[in-house]
Amino acid sequence: MPEASQxxxxxxxxxxxxxxxxxxxxxxxxxxxxxDDNPYLGxxxxxxxxxxxxxREAAFWRERVRNAGVEVxxxxxxxxxxxxxxxxxxxxxxxxxxxxxxxxxxxGARERxxxxxxxxxxxxxxxxxxxxxxxxxxxxxxxxxxxxxxxPLLLAVAAYLHSHGAKVCAIAEQASKPRLARFAARLIxxxxxxxQAYRLKRQLSRVPxxxxxxxxxxxxxxxxxxxxxxxxxxxxxxxCDYLACGFHLIANLELAALLGCRLERGVVAVDDLxxxxxxxxxxxxxxxGIGGVELAxxxxxxxxxxAAGHNEKATRHLALRRRYTxxxxxxxxxxxxxxxxxxxxxxxxxxxxxxxxxGRVRAHRNWREAKLHTRCGxxxxxxxxxxxxxxxxxxxxxxxxxxxxxxxxxxxxxAYSEADESPIEELA
Amino acid sequence: xxxxxVRVNGQEVTVPSGTLVAAAIARAGVQCFRRxxxxxxxxxxxxxxxxxxxxxxxxxVPHVRTxxxxxxxxxxxxxxx
Numbered sequence: 001m002p003e004a005s006q007x008x009x010x011x012x013x014x015x016x017x018x019x020x021x022x023x024x025x026x027x028x029x030x031x032x033x034x035x036d037d038n039p040y041l042g043x044x045x046x047x048x049x050x051x052x053x054x055x056r057e058a059a060f061w062r063e064r065v066r067n068a069g070v071e072v073x074x075x076x077x078x079x080x081x082x083x084x085x086x087x088x089x090x091x092x093x094x095x096x097x098x099x100x101x102x103x104x105x106x107x108g109a110r111e112r113x114x115x116x117x118x119x120x121x122x123x124x125x126x127x128x129x130x131x132x133x134x135x136x137x138x139x140x141x142x143x144x145x146x147x148x149x150x151x152p153l154l155l156a157v158a159a160y161l162h163s164h165g166a167k168v169c170a171i172a173e174q175a176s177k178p179r180l181a182r183f184a185a186r187l188i189x190x191x192x193x194x195x196q197a198y199r200l201k202r203q204l205s206r207v208p209x210x211x212x213x214x215x216x217x218x219x220x221x222x223x224x225x226x227x228x229x230x231x232x233x234x235x236x237x238x239x240c241d242y243l244a245c246g247f248h249l250i251a252n253l254e255l256a257a258l259l260g261c262r263l264e265r266g267v268v269a270v271d272d273l274x275x276x277x278x279x280x281x282x283x284x285x286x287x288x289g290i291g292g293v294e295l296a297x298x299x300x301x302x303x304x305x306x307a308a309g310h311n312e313k314a315t316r317h318l319a320l321r322r323r324y325t326x327x328x329x330x331x332x333x334x335x336x337x338x339x340x341x342x343x344x345x346x347x348x349x350x351x352x353x354x355x356x357x358x359g360r361v362r363a364h365r366n367w368r369e370a371k372l373h374t375r376c377g378x379x380x381x382x383x384x385x386x387x388x389x390x391x392x393x394x395x396x397x398x399x400x401x402x403x404x405x406x407x408x409x410x411x412x413x414x415a416y417s418e419a420d421e422s423p424i425e426e427l428a
Numbered sequence: 429x430x431x432x433x434v435r436v437n438g439q440e441v442t443v444p445s446g447t448l449v450a451a452a453i454a455r456a457g458v459q460c461f462r463r464x465x466x467x468x469x470x471x472x473x474x475x476x477x478x479x480x481x482x483x484x485x486x487x488x489v490p491h492v493r494t495x496x497x498x499x500x501x502x503x504x505x506x507x508x509x
Contacts, residue, residue, distance in 0.1 A: 037477055037496065038476070038477065038496065039496065039497070039498050044476055051446070075496075092497075110474060110476065110478050111474065113473070113474075120464070120468060120470060121469075122459040122460055122461070122469055122470060122471030123459060123471060124473070125471075125472060125473055125474075125475065126473055126474050126475060126476075128474075128475065128476070129472065129473055129474045129475030129476065130475065131475075132475035132476055132495070133448070133450060133451055133454070133472060133475045133495065136446070136447060136448035136450070136451050136475075136495075137443055137444060137446070137447030137448055137451030137452065137455070138450075138451040138454050138455075139454075139455065222459065222460065222469055223459040223460070223469070223471070352464065352470070352473070352479070352481060353465075353480065354465060355464050355465045355466040355468070379480070380480040380483075380491070381478060381479050381480045384478045384479065385473070385474070385478070385479050407480075
């Protein structure tokens with residue numbers, strides 16, 4: 001029988017947006033529970049911030065979450081929303097159901113990965129992925145790392161790994177120099193971003209930053225030993241222990257889609273108060289458009305106040321949110337992926353769960369057809385990795401979901417259907 | 429912070445408290461966490477619980493995403509060969 005509880009506000013995702021919304025809703029008097037599948041608060045960007053007092057913003061929000069009396073449930077993964085007002089989640093020890101009157105989705109983003117020959121070799125990792133692993137105990141001192149892909153995250157990861165003793169051989173940024181220069185000029189209007197960029201540049205003064213450069217192959221027997229990069233129609237090899245790749249971010253939309261929230265241009269559509277198309281369901285942070293930590297915190301505060309019925313407090317943040325949203329859209333244009341990244345040999349694996357090649361997927365007209373015929377996107381990750389690639393490579397819509405949105409143990413799925421007949425109804 | 433000792437494929441590994449199982453496996457010198465359906469060696473990719481490439485058997489429970497689990501004293505961790 002699942003453990004059951006009821007709440008005025010349930011927040012899914014304990015990164016910056018989720019922490020800010022949970023704190024604001026609870027400070028406004030609501031009974032709030034904050035869930036995350038990770039073992040600690042902070043999401044990806046504030047991972048490891050408990051040990052790192054330098055991340056003051058994270059400490060500030062952790063304190064507010066605690067003082068406001070938010071109930072925190074880490075290691076809790078939502079896998080179904082069987083009807084309005086009810087979520088089912090799996091924990092390390094069992095399953096629980098949570099009923100809510102207001103729901104805030106702060107499910108964050110993941111890295112976009114693009115396939116190239118050899119990208120499945122051990123030690124080819126996400127850029128944020130490698131950083132997360134190092135923050136969680138992976139030794140990096142003295143290791144040679146090539147960082148490749150696109151977006152400001154590459155610089156942040158490079159600086160972090162460098163400061164932890166890694167030898168960062170190169171940063172390969174697929175965006176062109178003129179585009180980056182236009183973006184840099186815009187930073188002047190955002191002093192906090194400018195200071196951040198300046199700090200990163202100084203930290204990385206000895207690391208080659210190669211623009212219009214991207215990975216075309218990774219090599220190694222059993223695990224990664226080198227990478228081939230392409231630049232100015234030439235390719236060259238670089239020996240390395242880790243290749244950290246990230247082609248900007250894609251929002252985690254699965255739960256929003258499952259709940260029936262309207263999506264527009266690949267993000268969750270929200271109004272001024274972060275309310276989605278579904279009544280009493282709010283969304284904040286990356287799922288409403290990739291925008292970074294400052295925007296996520298602003299949206300989280302707005303959603304938290306609005307969900308607790310304090311619209312007047314929510315509207316105070318609207319002007320600043322507009323500014324950060326404009327900046328985010330400029331960032332999106334700067335780091336838009338170049339067409340050459342689509343030139344990948346047919347035999348390259350696209351789906352890592354089911355080992356399906358790009359050529360087999362390419363032969364189909366859409367994502368659904370490709371899934372049915374090739375099993376692409378049907379493995380445990382449910383297309384979270386190859387779907388992001390397929391949407392760029394083929395222009396397909398890959399957001400279709402059905403429960404469970406995360407693989408759950410059969411016993412846990414069964415526990416709910418037994419409970420469905422009886423006492424869980426009393427919660428409604 | 430106190431250290432934690434776990435076993436990776438039978439080999440004892442001592443890691444700082446708070447270390448993730450995935451990092452402990454790497455510290456044991458293991459590069460291949462699992463075999464894909466075609467038999468290719470795979471290791472962690474996303475580091476945040478999404479890609480399922482880092483799964484291994486932890487305390488006899490198969491398919492645990494090791495990037496989401498913190499090491500506990502005496503944990504038995506087994507990867508695919």
